[in-house]
Amino acid sequence: MRRRVALAGAGLVAALALVTFPIWSSEWESSRYATTVLRDMLVLGILALSLDLLVGTTGLPSLGHAAFFGAGAYAAAIAAQRLANDNLLIGLLVAMVVAASLALVIGIFAVRAAGIFFLMLTLAFAQMVFALAFQAVDLTGGSNGFAGVQRPRLFGLDFSAPDALFELVAVTFVLVVLLLWRVRTSTYGRALVGIRENERRMRALGYDTTRLKLSAFVLAGAVAGIGGALSGWSLRFVSTNDVGIGRSVEAFVSVLIGGSGTLLGPAIGATVVLFIERVLSSSIPFAETVLGVLFIVFVTAARQGIVGLLATAYSRVRR
């Protein structure tokens, strides 16, 4: 009980510190830049967290998760332009519904396969979505991308200023963490873990595992769609990069480096990945190679990721 109160308190402090970052960092010389990078880390974090519902919780290694991120990004951007929508909630809803619908269609086929076949199917479907985004120039801008995405408003709040948009991203991130934490510890989340550990037994116990996996796929897709919408609003730009394999791999690497199945691990992984790609790359050469090496080290020597390593170290210290 005391441990739970302490955890909740620490979580609250961390969430407050995160959301107020632009305020308490405003004295820094590079506050503006840091806020931008942190914002993008949180967006990638949302994508990685949603992917981990599949990879870490359910045991489904998807390599096409950017399809839903990109679908959400395009959906929110196109809704803003074509439907002249600047309502935040409608934008998010459109992004979620489009991403979830796409996940439903892809999932119906993908969840019937397991392991490497599931991975290849998700990759193949995502490449189809990529090709579609590339060719539907009228809608998506094709290879030029979709520029000038309009940032949303809600009840008189205007999210077009950089700090306001950061607040939006940070609050959404915190809500996504809370949502996924609740789902993971619920009856539903436990059933997903059961599938990861022994799908055959789950079926023998009376669980319709195909439907359960599909539901997780759709839920993960919807959350990825939220991340995509935030990405479009953040950069005021959506491109085929957002649906491409590069983004899928970025998310996957974030999950594995941070620690799959550890709730916050994927978000921490996203922080590391973007730190290397955006910050380190301006001060050292071959930053992408550093990322590659780091990935290999974690996959071969520390499968449990950063959070897993920390947890092991902590339990050793306590003992």
Add this chain to the structure above:
Amino acid sequence: MIETRELRREFGGVRALDGVSVRIAPGERRAIIGPNGAGKTTFFNILTGELEPTSGQVLLAGEDVTGRPPHQLARRGIARMYQRNELFEPLRAIDNVALALGASLGPYRPFTAPPATTVSAAADLLDRVGLASRHDATARALSHGERRQLELALALAQRPRVLMLDEPTAGMSPAETAHIASLIASLERTLTIVIVEHDMDVVFRLADHITVLHEGRVLADGTPDAVRGDRTVNEVYLGKVVA
């Protein structure tokens, strides 16, 4: 309770089952015995839905359930204990059983943890199979005998009408075998039990009806005494084991 009609199953030209018809009455304790390769496991996997028969029918309480997937048969009251343990390795024993109990409540509760009644029912079941002191141990950490007990607890958690036991005493010490055999013997008499077992002491202790399979066919079918006295059965199977 369970009836099969002319079940056949082929694996690429090999006939694992070649027209097996059996009737198992409600509350009956039926043993399926026979040499290796007789088709026992195939028969089992068809009754639990993990395999589809090439032809023939499976009836559960009069309903044709041929070819239905495992989860649908589980919901109709069939539970099984696997020959090779199929557990949730990193989960605690009590969470293993809670998952089994949760199946009947339905998994689509994304915002609520399993109710306290599920947890206490899981604890009761673990006590009942003799794992009272091992609630918090992970499945992985249990000994072989304890893992078999947990297997049984998972099957019982489904509150089945038919309990299918695939070699419940496989790999167990004599003491563990005796323990699990008396556990099975102590189950409600209304529960229909189908058991595949190589330990003939266990078979003759538990079964009130025995079906002998040989090369995919029913070689003999009757009470334990009748089967023990059957000459062909002794020639192909019992003679080698019991003699």
